Amino acid sequence: MVDIVKNFQNIRSSINNSNVNIIAVSKTFSLDKIKPLVDIGHNHFGENKVQEAKIKWLNIRRDNSRLQLHMIGKLQTNKVRDAVELFDYIHSVDNEKLATALAKYENILKKKNKYFIQVNIGNESQKSGIDIDKLSDFYLFCKKISLNIIGLMCIPPNNQNSKKYFIELSNLNKFLKLDQISMGMSADYLDAVQCGSTFVRIGSAIFGDRVTK
Numbered sequence: 001m002v003d004i005v006k007n008f009q010n011i012r013s014s015i016n017n018s019n020v021n022i023i024a025v026s027k028t029f030s031l032d033k034i035k036p037l038v039d040i041g042h043n044h045f046g047e048n049k050v051q052e053a054k055i056k057w058l059n060i061r062r063d064n065s066r067l068q069l070h071m072i073g074k075l076q077t078n079k080v081r082d083a084v085e086l087f088d089y090i091h092s093v094d095n096e097k098l099a100t101a102l103a104k105y106e107n108i109l110k111k112k113n114k115y116f117i118q119v120n121i122g123n124e125s126q127k128s129g130i131d132i133d134k135l136s137d138f139y140l141f142c143k144k145i146s147l148n149i150i151g152l153m154c155i156p157p158n159n160q161n162s163k164k165y166f167i168e169l170s171n172l173n174k175f176l177k178l179d180q181i182s183m184g185m186s187a188d189y190l191d192a193v194q195c196g197s198t199f200v201r202i203g204s205a206i207f208g209d210r211v212t213k
Protein backbone atom coordinates (compact mmCIF):
# COMPACT_ATOMS: atom_id res chain seq x y z
CA MET A 1 0.00 0.00 0.00
CA VAL A 2 1.16 3.51 -0.79
CA ASP A 3 1.84 5.52 2.36
CA ILE A 4 0.85 8.94 1.08
CA VAL A 5 1.63 10.85 4.25
CA LYS A 6 5.05 9.26 4.55
CA ASN A 7 5.84 9.94 0.89
CA PHE A 8 4.87 13.55 1.40
CA GLN A 9 6.95 13.93 4.55
CA ASN A 10 9.99 12.35 2.87
CA ILE A 11 9.70 14.81 -0.01
CA ARG A 12 9.26 17.71 2.42
CA SER A 13 12.47 16.80 4.25
CA SER A 14 14.41 16.14 1.02
CA ILE A 15 13.60 19.68 -0.10
CA ASN A 16 14.68 21.12 3.23
CA ASN A 17 13.65 24.68 2.35
CA SER A 18 10.56 26.26 3.85
CA ASN A 19 10.31 28.79 1.01
CA VAL A 20 9.42 25.99 -1.39
CA ASN A 21 5.73 25.13 -1.53
CA ILE A 22 4.75 21.58 -2.40
CA ILE A 23 1.64 21.31 -4.52
CA ALA A 24 0.28 17.80 -4.01
CA VAL A 25 -1.06 17.00 -7.48
CA SER A 26 -4.14 14.95 -6.71
CA LYS A 27 -5.63 14.61 -10.21
CA THR A 28 -7.32 11.21 -10.76
CA PHE A 29 -7.12 10.38 -7.03
CA SER A 30 -10.27 10.26 -4.95
CA LEU A 31 -10.85 12.33 -1.85
CA ASP A 32 -10.24 9.43 0.54
CA LYS A 33 -6.65 9.30 -0.77
CA ILE A 34 -6.23 13.05 -0.45
CA LYS A 35 -7.87 13.56 2.92
CA PRO A 36 -4.93 12.28 5.05
CA LEU A 37 -2.78 15.11 3.67
CA VAL A 38 -5.46 17.67 4.44
CA ASP A 39 -5.69 16.24 7.95
CA ILE A 40 -1.96 16.67 8.66
CA GLY A 41 -2.33 20.34 7.73
CA HIS A 42 -1.16 20.41 4.13
CA ASN A 43 -2.70 23.28 2.18
CA HIS A 44 -1.61 23.24 -1.48
CA PHE A 45 -3.29 20.83 -3.90
CA GLY A 46 -3.24 20.70 -7.70
CA GLU A 47 -5.77 19.50 -10.24
CA ASN A 48 -5.76 19.62 -14.04
CA LYS A 49 -9.47 19.39 -14.88
CA VAL A 50 -12.04 21.91 -13.72
CA GLN A 51 -14.99 19.51 -13.56
CA GLU A 52 -13.10 16.84 -11.63
CA ALA A 53 -11.73 19.44 -9.22
CA LYS A 54 -15.18 20.88 -8.60
CA ILE A 55 -16.69 17.52 -7.71
CA LYS A 56 -13.83 16.64 -5.39
CA TRP A 57 -13.04 19.93 -3.70
CA LEU A 58 -16.14 22.14 -3.54
CA ASN A 59 -17.41 20.84 -0.18
CA ILE A 60 -14.11 20.19 1.55
CA ARG A 61 -12.99 23.73 0.66
CA ARG A 62 -16.00 25.27 2.37
CA ASP A 63 -14.92 23.61 5.62
CA ASN A 64 -11.19 24.42 5.25
CA SER A 65 -10.56 28.02 4.25
CA ARG A 66 -6.79 27.42 4.56
CA LEU A 67 -6.80 25.13 1.51
CA GLN A 68 -5.19 26.53 -1.64
CA LEU A 69 -6.28 24.96 -4.91
CA HIS A 70 -4.07 25.11 -7.99
CA MET A 71 -5.26 24.67 -11.58
CA ILE A 72 -2.22 23.23 -13.40
CA GLY A 73 -3.83 21.95 -16.60
CA LYS A 74 -4.87 23.48 -19.88
CA LEU A 75 -7.86 25.75 -19.36
CA GLN A 76 -10.60 26.00 -21.97
CA THR A 77 -12.35 29.33 -22.29
CA ASN A 78 -15.77 27.82 -21.51
CA LYS A 79 -14.46 26.61 -18.13
CA VAL A 80 -12.96 29.93 -17.09
CA ARG A 81 -15.84 31.07 -14.91
CA ASP A 82 -15.81 27.86 -12.85
CA ALA A 83 -12.03 27.94 -12.65
CA VAL A 84 -11.89 31.53 -11.37
CA GLU A 85 -14.50 30.65 -8.78
CA LEU A 86 -12.93 27.40 -7.55
CA PHE A 87 -9.17 27.92 -7.74
CA ASP A 88 -6.77 30.22 -5.90
CA TYR A 89 -3.89 29.80 -8.35
CA ILE A 90 -3.96 29.14 -12.10
CA HIS A 91 -0.65 28.02 -13.64
CA SER A 92 -1.61 27.76 -17.31
CA VAL A 93 -2.15 31.33 -18.55
CA ASP A 94 -0.65 31.34 -22.05
CA ASN A 95 -2.75 33.41 -24.45
CA GLU A 96 -4.55 36.77 -24.62
CA LYS A 97 -8.01 35.30 -25.11
CA LEU A 98 -7.69 33.24 -21.93
CA ALA A 99 -6.15 36.12 -19.97
CA THR A 100 -8.98 38.42 -21.06
CA ALA A 101 -11.60 35.88 -19.99
CA LEU A 102 -9.91 35.44 -16.60
CA ALA A 103 -9.92 39.20 -16.00
CA LYS A 104 -13.56 39.40 -17.05
CA TYR A 105 -14.70 36.74 -14.59
CA GLU A 106 -12.57 38.16 -11.79
CA ASN A 107 -14.58 41.36 -12.23
CA ILE A 108 -17.92 39.57 -12.41
CA LEU A 109 -17.20 37.33 -9.43
CA LYS A 110 -15.34 40.02 -7.44
CA LYS A 111 -12.44 37.66 -6.85
CA LYS A 112 -8.68 38.04 -7.29
CA ASN A 113 -6.57 34.96 -7.98
CA LYS A 114 -2.87 34.39 -8.43
CA TYR A 115 -1.55 33.46 -11.84
CA PHE A 116 1.49 31.92 -13.48
CA ILE A 117 2.28 32.41 -17.15
CA GLN A 118 3.05 29.04 -18.69
CA VAL A 119 6.12 29.22 -20.94
CA ASN A 120 6.79 26.72 -23.76
CA ILE A 121 10.34 26.43 -22.53
CA GLY A 122 11.42 23.63 -24.90
CA ASN A 123 9.85 25.35 -27.91
CA GLU A 124 7.82 22.19 -28.66
CA SER A 125 5.10 22.56 -31.28
CA GLN A 126 2.61 20.32 -29.44
CA LYS A 127 3.08 21.84 -25.99
CA SER A 128 1.03 24.51 -24.26
CA GLY A 129 2.66 27.70 -23.12
CA ILE A 130 3.60 31.05 -24.62
CA ASP A 131 6.65 31.17 -26.88
CA ILE A 132 9.69 32.67 -25.21
CA ASP A 133 9.96 35.48 -27.76
CA LYS A 134 6.37 36.56 -27.05
CA LEU A 135 6.66 36.38 -23.26
CA SER A 136 7.53 40.01 -22.50
CA ASP A 137 4.67 41.42 -24.55
CA PHE A 138 2.23 38.90 -23.11
CA TYR A 139 3.34 39.73 -19.57
CA LEU A 140 2.72 43.45 -20.25
CA PHE A 141 -0.70 42.59 -21.66
CA CYS A 142 -1.60 40.64 -18.49
CA LYS A 143 -0.45 43.54 -16.33
CA LYS A 144 -2.48 46.00 -18.37
CA ILE A 145 -5.67 44.03 -17.70
CA SER A 146 -4.69 43.73 -13.99
CA LEU A 147 -4.14 39.99 -13.76
CA ASN A 148 -2.00 39.28 -10.72
CA ILE A 149 0.88 37.43 -12.39
CA ILE A 150 3.15 36.11 -9.62
CA GLY A 151 5.57 34.08 -11.73
CA LEU A 152 6.33 31.75 -14.62
CA MET A 153 5.57 28.05 -15.00
CA CYS A 154 7.01 25.40 -17.30
CA ILE A 155 6.83 21.72 -18.17
CA PRO A 156 10.19 20.78 -19.72
CA PRO A 157 10.40 18.32 -22.64
CA ASN A 158 9.96 14.64 -21.74
CA ASN A 159 12.92 12.33 -21.38
CA GLN A 160 15.52 15.04 -21.18
CA ASN A 161 17.47 16.51 -18.34
CA SER A 162 15.23 19.31 -17.09
CA LYS A 163 17.95 21.38 -15.53
CA LYS A 164 18.84 23.66 -18.43
CA TYR A 165 15.13 24.46 -18.90
CA PHE A 166 14.78 25.26 -15.21
CA ILE A 167 17.76 27.61 -15.39
CA GLU A 168 16.29 29.30 -18.43
CA LEU A 169 12.88 29.76 -16.79
CA SER A 170 14.55 31.10 -13.69
CA ASN A 171 16.43 33.68 -15.79
CA LEU A 172 13.23 34.75 -17.53
CA ASN A 173 11.58 35.06 -14.12
CA LYS A 174 14.38 37.34 -12.91
CA PHE A 175 14.25 39.38 -16.09
CA LEU A 176 10.55 40.10 -15.46
CA LYS A 177 11.25 40.67 -11.73
CA LEU A 178 8.75 38.03 -10.66
CA ASP A 179 8.97 36.37 -7.23
CA GLN A 180 7.47 32.92 -7.70
CA ILE A 181 8.36 30.05 -10.03
CA SER A 182 6.27 26.93 -10.69
CA MET A 183 8.58 24.15 -11.86
CA GLY A 184 9.58 20.63 -10.87
CA MET A 185 7.55 17.40 -10.82
CA SER A 186 8.08 13.96 -9.26
CA ALA A 187 11.12 13.10 -11.36
CA ASP A 188 12.98 16.41 -11.24
CA TYR A 189 11.79 18.48 -8.29
CA LEU A 190 15.17 18.55 -6.54
CA ASP A 191 16.80 20.04 -9.64
CA ALA A 192 13.96 22.55 -9.83
CA VAL A 193 14.48 23.58 -6.21
CA GLN A 194 18.19 24.03 -6.86
CA CYS A 195 17.30 26.34 -9.75
CA GLY A 196 15.04 28.50 -7.59
CA SER A 197 11.59 26.93 -7.82
CA THR A 198 9.11 28.15 -5.21
CA PHE A 199 6.21 25.84 -6.19
CA VAL A 200 6.94 22.22 -7.08
CA ARG A 201 4.03 20.19 -8.49
CA ILE A 202 4.30 16.61 -7.28
CA GLY A 203 1.82 13.85 -8.06
CA SER A 204 3.00 10.27 -8.43
CA ALA A 205 5.87 10.52 -5.93
CA ILE A 206 3.21 11.30 -3.30
CA PHE A 207 0.11 9.39 -4.38
CA GLY A 208 1.64 6.57 -6.42
CA ASP A 209 1.12 5.79 -10.10
CA ARG A 210 -1.96 7.18 -11.79
CA VAL A 211 -4.11 4.47 -13.34
CA THR A 212 -5.76 6.72 -15.90
CA LYS A 213 -4.95 9.95 -17.75
Ligand SMILES: *Cc1c(COP(=O)(O)O)cnc(C)c1O
Binding pocket: 025, 027, 048, 072, 073, 155, 185, 186, 187, 201, 202, 203, 204, 205
Ligand atom coordinates in the same frame (compact mmCIF):
# COMPACT_ATOMS: atom_id res chain seq x y z
C1 LIG B 1 0.30 15.72 -13.53
C2 LIG B 1 1.10 16.94 -13.48
C3 LIG B 1 2.14 17.09 -12.53
C4 LIG B 1 2.55 15.99 -11.58
O1 LIG B 1 3.24 15.00 -12.27
P1 LIG B 1 4.06 13.83 -11.50
O2 LIG B 1 5.09 13.41 -12.46
O3 LIG B 1 3.05 12.77 -11.18
O4 LIG B 1 4.64 14.43 -10.28
C5 LIG B 1 2.82 18.30 -12.50
N1 LIG B 1 2.51 19.31 -13.34
C6 LIG B 1 1.54 19.21 -14.27
C7 LIG B 1 1.24 20.37 -15.15
C8 LIG B 1 0.81 18.03 -14.37
O5 LIG B 1 -0.16 17.93 -15.30
